[in-house]
Amino acid sequence: MPYCPDCGVEIGNAPRCPLCGSPNPKAVPDAQNPCKDADITGKHPAANIIFEGGEGIFSKEEKRTVLWEVLSVAFAIAIVVLGAVNLFESRRLSWSLYPVVSILLLWVEATAFLVLKNMQVLRIVLGAIAPPAFLLALGFVSGSPRWAFGLAIPIAVLVESLTGALVLAIGKSKRKGLNLVAYVLVAVAVLCIGLEMFIDLFARGVVVFDWAPICAIALLPIAGFLLYLHYRVVKATNLRRLFHL
Known part of the structure; x- marks a missing residue:
């Protein structure tokens, strides 16, 4: 059995070593070798488009577009199947609306992060x-x-607002350290107060603070x-010197 002359790996009749890429001196001649057109990556030319340096390599934008198209087709098939099963079983759309709405949310988010990267x-x-649109759709369903x-x-908008404020504060910070933990703690405190406010207004019609101020x-x-x-x-001194560590 032929071995690689460089690393000693058993390579059989492969044109190149799968480990180091060195040519196999005992490979089957090109006329009999089905992999004679293999490129330097050791792969068949048809697969060369996925490797860097190949003639047909996809750019990052093209890869995101292909992924989005694959997800879109998969989501469309899932929606059709769910709707068909629900109609066949109940003669009307009922339980299938919940997963369909969830799939549409995933598709919108995928579109935002894969297709609209430059916008x-x-x-x-x-x-x-x-x-919020997803939650509203669930409410109507x-x-x-x-x-x-x-x-x-309201809770979703509060969470998104706090997340945006955190990202903005972190991005504006020239020095990042303990201040980031502090920002998160402040956001959690505001979230607790907001949660109790919205829950009280929804359940009682009036805000009566109970646990949120304790958390804050x-x-x-x-x-x-x-x-x-x-x-x-x-900023003023070294913590090791301050605490004599």
């Missing part, structure tokens, strides 16, 4: 609108949109201390 504003707007308008959508009281002083360490102590 940042539209990408952000579409990605932000999709979750379930026949009770009240919980979507009164609870789900516990988190905000820690965030303030971390900001103090980051912007005052760490």
